[in-house]
Amino acid sequence: MKSLVKGILNSVFLVFAFPPALLAGFGRIGFFFQIFAHAFALMPGLPGDYARAAFYHLTLQRFPFTSRIQFGSFFAHPQASVGEGVYIGSYCILGRVVLGDRTLLASSVQILSGKKQHGRTADGKIDPRENYFETVSIGSDCWLGAGVIAMANVGAGTTVGAGSVVTSEIPPNSVAVGSPAKVIRSAS
Numbered sequence: 001m002k003s004l005v006k007g008i009l010n011s012v013f014l015v016f017a018f019p020p021a022l023l024a025g026f027g028r029i030g031f032f033f034q035i036f037a038h039a040f041a042l043m044p045g046l047p048g049d050y051a052r053a054a055f056y057h058l059t060l061q062r063f064p065f066t067s068r069i070q071f072g073s074f075f076a077h078p079q080a081s082v083g084e085g086v087y088i089g090s091y092c093i094l095g096r097v098v099l100g101d102r103t104l105l106a107s108s109v110q111i112l113s114g115k116k117q118h119g120r121t122a123d124g125k126i127d128p129r130e131n132y133f134e135t136v137s138i139g140s141d142c143w144l145g146a147g148v149i150a151m152a153n154v155g156a157g158t159t160v161g162a163g164s165v166v167t168s169e170i171p172p173n174s175v176a177v178g179s180p181a182k183v184i185r186s187a188s
Helices: 002-023 030-041 045-059
Strands: 097-099 118-120 126-131 136-138 174-177 182-186
Parallel strands (some): 097 136
């Protein structure tokens, strides 16, 4: 019965999210994608969870209905993929990312699109025409604590402690903490 109700709710919210997804070119028109990603991020409660899931199901490379994204969280780029059973806490900002199955993100996690997003001119000024977006991969069964900032890949089965800053790749089945994040425990 519970799965039937969830299926009906997902269908209702797909209908609701279809016009904004269409205007966003199903993720291909960046301007409209960003507007609607921000608007859906501000929808409160359980209806907001379903609305965000429906919008991202229609606009990201992958977003299954078994995953949830909480209030205030949004994807900055449609070039993102989310696995089965992923939980994204409140106030997360996600760039070009691949989130593995059953990965959990606490509140205020930021996953940037790599470490070198913006280029500079020969005289050192920021060049708005040069963007170097990379896809950051967070493996399956990971837990990223509150306030983590990730700019590099995190291997499957890894826990990253709250407030850590991931600037270089973290191997699978590790525990990493600090700024920059350092592995303090690893299953060999």
